[in-house]
Amino acid sequence: MSLKRITLTVNDLVETVDVPQNMTLLQMIREKLSLTGTKNGCSAGECGACTVLMNGEPVNSCMVLAAECDGVKVVTIEGLAKTGTLSELQKAIISSGGVQCGFCTPGMLISATALLKRNPGPSDTEIREAIVGNLCRCTGYVRIVDAIRQAAK
Amino acid sequence: MINPHPGLPELQYVKPASLVEASKFLAEHENTAKPFSGGTDSFVRLRDGVLKLDYLVDVKGLDGTNELSFDPQKGLTIGAAVTMNRVAAHPDVIKHYPNLAEAATSVASYQLRNRATIIGNICNASPAGDTIGTCMVMDGVLRVHGLDGIYSVPLNAFFLAPGRTVLKPGDVVVSITLPVPQEGFIGTYKKLGRNMIGDLSIVGVTVMGYPCNESPSGYRFRIALASVAPVPFEALKAEAALAEKNITEDLIAEAAKVAMESVTPIDDVRGSARYRKFMVRNLTREALTEVWKKLNK
Ligand SMILES: Cc1cc2nc3c(=O)[nH]c(=O)nc-3n(C[C@H](O)[C@H](O)[C@H](O)COP(=O)(O)OP(=O)(O)OC[C@H]3O[C@@H](n4cnc5c(N)ncnc54)[C@H](O)[C@@H]3O)c2cc1C
Ligand code: FES
Ligand code: FES
Numbered sequence: 001m002s003l004k005r006i007t008l009t010v011n012d013l014v015e016t017v018d019v020p021q022n023m024t025l026l027q028m029i030r031e032k033l034s035l036t037g038t039k040n041g042c043s044a045g046e047c048g049a050c051t052v053l054m055n056g057e058p059v060n061s062c063m064v065l066a067a068e069c070d071g072v073k074v075v076t077i078e079g080l081a082k083t084g085t086l087s088e089l090q091k092a093i094i095s096s097g098g099v100q101c102g103f104c105t106p107g108m109l110i111s112a113t114a115l116l117k118r119n120p121g122p123s124d125t126e127i128r129e130a131i132v133g134n135l136c137r138c139t140g141y142v143r144i145v146d147a148i149r150q151a152a153k
Numbered sequence: 154m155i156n157p158h159p160g161l162p163e164l165q166y167v168k169p170a171s172l173v174e175a176s177k178f179l180a181e182h183e184n185t186a187k188p189f190s191g192g193t194d195s196f197v198r199l200r201d202g203v204l205k206l207d208y209l210v211d212v213k214g215l216d217g218t219n220e221l222s223f224d225p226q227k228g229l230t231i232g233a234a235v236t237m238n239r240v241a242a243h244p245d246v247i248k249h250y251p252n253l254a255e256a257a258t259s260v261a262s263y264q265l266r267n268r269a270t271i272i273g274n275i276c277n278a279s280p281a282g283d284t285i286g287t288c289m290v291m292d293g294v295l296r297v298h299g300l301d302g303i304y305s306v307p308l309n310a311f312f313l314a315p316g317r318t319v320l321k322p323g324d325v326v327v328s329i330t331l332p333v334p335q336e337g338f339i340g341t342y343k344k345l346g347r348n349m350i351g352d353l354s355i356v357g358v359t360v361m362g363y364p365c366n367e368s369p370s371g372y373r374f375r376i377a378l379a380s381v382a383p384v385p386f387e388a389l390k391a392e393a394a395l396a397e398k399n400i401t402e403d404l405i406a407e408a409a410k411v412a413m414e415s416v417t418p419i420d421d422v423r424g425s426a427r428y429r430k431f432m433v434r435n436l437t438r439e440a441l442t443e444v445w446k447k448l449n450k
Pocket of ligand 1: 046268283
C-alpha cells in the first residue's frame with residue numbers, strides 16, 4: 001500500500017511523516033512520533049483515552065485518519081507541559097487525587113483543557129458534560145470534577 | 154485471541170478536487186468506494202469488518218460542504234462537512250432552530266461531535282440517528298450531486314431500509330436545507346438511552362408544534378420516531394389525531410397511543426420490542442405535553 005506524506009504541527013513542532021493510508025491519527029502519534037502519552041482504550045470513539053486537540057478542538061484521535069491531517073495543528077498531552085512546568089489543570093488533578101491508574105488522565109486533561117478554553121467558569125453540570133466521552137474506571141469521577149473546578153478558579 | 158485494538162483494514166484515502174471528480178470516482182468504484190465525512194460510523198464498521206472498502210472518499214472541502222448559513226427566506230443550510238458541534242453552537246441555529254441544537258447535542262460526546270456530521274447521521278440511515286427526526290419534522294431537503302449534476306430529495310422520501318437510501322452510485326450529498334420554521338413553533342427531542350450519555354437511542358421521539366389556523370384544533374403537531382421501525386419515520390396518524398379536535402390531556406394521551414400503535418420495533422441488546430412500544434407512548438405523551446404547555450404560555 002502506498003504511503004501518504006503529510007506535514008502537520010504537533011505540540012508546536014512541524015513534523016513530516018509518511019503514513020499508511022489506513023493509519024489513524026492515534027496510531028501515528030504513538031507509533032510514528034513516539035508520543036505515547038495519548039492512550040488507546042477502544043479504537044472505537046467510546047472511551048476518550050485517545051483525545052487530542054486538533055486545530056484547537058478535542059477529537060478522538062482513533063476516529064481520524066492520519067492521511068486527513070495534512071496541515072493541521074495537533075496538541076497531545078505532552079504539549080500541555082512543554083517547558084516542564086505542569087499546567088494548572090495538571091497540578092489540580094494531582095493535588096485533588098484525580099489520578100489512580102492514570103490511563104484516562106491524558107484524554108481527560110485534554111478534554112478539560114478545551115472546556116476551560118471555551119468556558120472559563122463551567123458549572124459542575126457543564127464539567128460533567130464535557131467529560132462524558134472520557135471514561136474512567138478508577139476514580140468515580142468526583143475528584144476529577146473537583147480538579148477541573150479547582151483549576152477553573 | 155481477540156485483538157482488542159484492531160486497526161482499520163488496508164484501504165486508500167481519496168481526496169477528490171471537485172464534486173464532479175468525487176461523483177465520477179464513486180460511480181466507477183461502485184462497490185469498493187464510499188464517501189465519508191467525520192468517519193465516526195464508517196471507521197467503526199470498517200474496523201469491525203461489517204463494511205469492506207478499497208477506497209474512502211473524503212468529501213470535506215468539496216464545494217458547498219462547509220456551508221452553514223441562515224437565510225430569512227430559504228432557511229438553514231448545513232453542508233455535509235459541518236460537524237454537530239458547529240451546528241449546535243451557531244447563533245442562528247440557537248435562535249431559529251433550538252430543537253436541532255438539542256438533538257445534535259444528544260449525540261455521543263463532545264469530542265465525537267467535533268467529527269460527527271448531521272449529513273453523516275442522515276446518510277448512515279440508521280433507524281437510531283438522533284438528528285434525523287428533527288430534520289424530518291422541519292421538512293429538510295437534501296441537495297445531492299450525482300453523475301448528472303445537482304438534484305434535490307426531501308428527507309421524508311430518502312430512507313428505504315436500515316442503511317439504505319435512495320442515493321445512487323456516484324451520489325454525494327452536498328447539504329441539507331431546513332426551511333424557515335413556522336412562526337411560534339416549539340420543538341423537542343426525547344432520547345431514551347441506556348445511560349445519560351453518548352449511547353444510541355433505544356427510543357427517540359421528536360415533537361414539533363405550532364399554531365395553525367387551518368387545522369380545527371388551532372395547532373399542528375409533527376412527530377418523528379427513531380429506533381422503533383426499519384427507518385426513522387413520521388407518525389402521521391398521531392399527527393392527524395391532534396389536528397382534528399381541541400387539544401386536551403386526553404387527546405394527547407390518545408395520540409401517544411396511536412403513535413405507539415404505528416411502530417414496529419425489534420428486540421435487541423438495547424431493549425425489547427415491548428419495552429420500546431411502551432416507551433414510545435410515554436415519551437410521545439411527555440414531549441407533546443411539554444410542547445403544548447410551552448405553546449400556551
Ligand atoms: C462512540 C460513538 C457514539 C455514537 N453515538 C451516537 C448517538 O448517540 N446518536 C447517533 O445518532 N449516532 C451516534 N453515533 C454514530 C455517528 O457518530 C453518527 O451517525 C454521525 O452523525 C455520523 O456522521 P459522520 O460524518 O461521522 O459519518 P461518516 O462515517 O463519515 O458517514 C456515515 C455514512 O454516511 C455516508 N456519507 C457520509 N457523508 C456522505 C455524503 N456527503 N454523501 C453521501 N453519503 C455520505 C457514508 O458513506 C457512511 O455510510 C456514534 C458513533 C460512535 C463511534
Ligand atoms: S481509543 Fe479512541 S475513544 Fe477509545
Ligand atoms: S484513573 Fe484509572 S481509568 Fe481513570
